[in-house]
Amino acid sequence: MADNRDTERNALTVGKWANLFMAFAGVLTAWLSRSDAMMVDGLYSAVNFVSAIAAARIGARVGLPPTRSRPWGHDFDEVLYVTFRSLILVGILVFAAVVSGLKIWTFFTGGEVPELVFGPIVFYSVGIVIICLALAFNYHRAYKATGKRSALLKTESKAAMIDGALSVGAGAALLSLPFLEDTPLGPYVPIGDAVIVLVLILAIIWQPMATFRKTLADLAGVSAPGDTYAKVLRAARDLAREKGFRLQRAAVLQAGRMHYAAVYIDPEKPVLAMEIDEFQSELSERLENLIGPTRAEVIVTARGQLPASQTLLPKNG
Known part of the structure; x- marks a missing residue:
């Protein structure tokens, strides 16, 4: 666990400073080139920078033992982080869509665009793509x-790929606009970057929305x-059979990389509390090897299976 946290922290530290550089580069390029697409790219990197700071702190707490103030540990912090990060990204994309829509409206109503x-777009696009990859x-x-097992690293990897794709798409599309000057689309070149922003948003907004869901x-x-x-x-049933217990049912939740398993058993014989503790320890070890980090709880009960209306198995996904 300690080695994994060190590996995760090092990767997030590299990402933090790289995204800070890309954020400044994006905003500077947007100012020099007057491009909304470059501004969106820079803001996306700025979110990644702030997220990397939060992710490093959260990653250091995930998996720590429960405390009086956090009786279930800090594992749900990871899920909260990914949830709100997805919402922020969606918010930025919606903001960019509104700005681009207003630019298009200004153009068609006779305003100045x-x-x-x-020039700056060429250097920015090439450099940012290399960094993102x-x-x-x-x-x-x-x-x-x-x-x-780290939802943090998985999310940041996808974000880096999206950032790179955003830079490639925006850069290539913007640099192709001058070639449209002598075509029927020539009059619309001034709003070309606004249209590009809208197309890119439609292409990538599904990712943070799916993560949020x-x-x-x-x-x-x-x-x-x-x-x-x-x-x-299966693991709980096998272990219960070995111990001579009756397995009633199980409930399993997932929070980022951590799983929570509640196993309900009927010993059907007098047992010591120590025997239940041993059952819990052995079950935790088996589940760790099967599905990853798990917090297992054992509940002794004489109640049998849930009613048929409550026993629908969860779907994969």
């Missing part, structure tokens, strides 16, 4: 090194995916 300066590779390498389900306490639930149920 600033002429683009293409390197960042995505570094995040993905760290994600694999930590057992593919998934993490919202985690926060709502929706059961873990079906395959995860099946593994927990």
